[in-house]
Amino acid sequence: MWRRDVGQAKTRESKGSVPVIAPLKKVLDAHRGSSNGAVWIFQGTKNGFALNLDNLTGREIRPVLGDRWHGWHAFRRGIATVLFGLGVDAEVASMILRHSDSAVTRRHYIKLQSHKEGAAAMRRLEKSLVGKGQLRGKQKRPK
Numbered sequence: 001m002w003r004r005d006v007g008q009a010k011t012r013e014s015k016g017s018v019p020v021i022a023p024l025k026k027v028l029d030a031h032r033g034s035s036n037g038a039v040w041i042f043q044g045t046k047n048g049f050a051l052n053l054d055n056l057t058g059r060e061i062r063p064v065l066g067d068r069w070h071g072w073h074a075f076r077r078g079i080a081t082v083l084f085g086l087g088v089d090a091e092v093a094s095m096i097l098r099h100s101d102s103a104v105t106r107r108h109y110i111k112l113q114s115h116k117e118g119a120a121a122m123r124r125l126e127k128s129l130v131g132k133g134q135l136r137g138k139q140k141r142p143k
Helices: 022-033 053-068 072-085 090-096 102-109 116-131
Strands: none
Touching: 053 090, 072 102, 090 102
16 A cells, blocks of 8 residues: 555565564554454544655654755665664565665665765775785785
């Protein structure tokens, strides 16, 4: 379901459970327990239909985040970027976001914040090479 359109998932990978962090699971489990058998995880109060995310954004998210909220797509990009920054492989991030192709995740969702990531990666490479004794001071040229 997206907005008011109910249909089949776009791909086989789109179906299934989505892993969540423990604090969110606790909140969702409590919400499920108080939902009185609702069909939708988040149900609108007036008509019993699924909660309208645009209304939720205007009522709950924008008052807290203001201009820092850039939409649901940006939210998903943020998750992919943070996961990647924590060392999570793009394939795993792709599975979490329910993408059928990790190239989509790499190309459109993982955003490097600045050149800091590149510099940090090169420092990690240098540290791994120095730690293995492959780089020590002045290198001798092969004859």
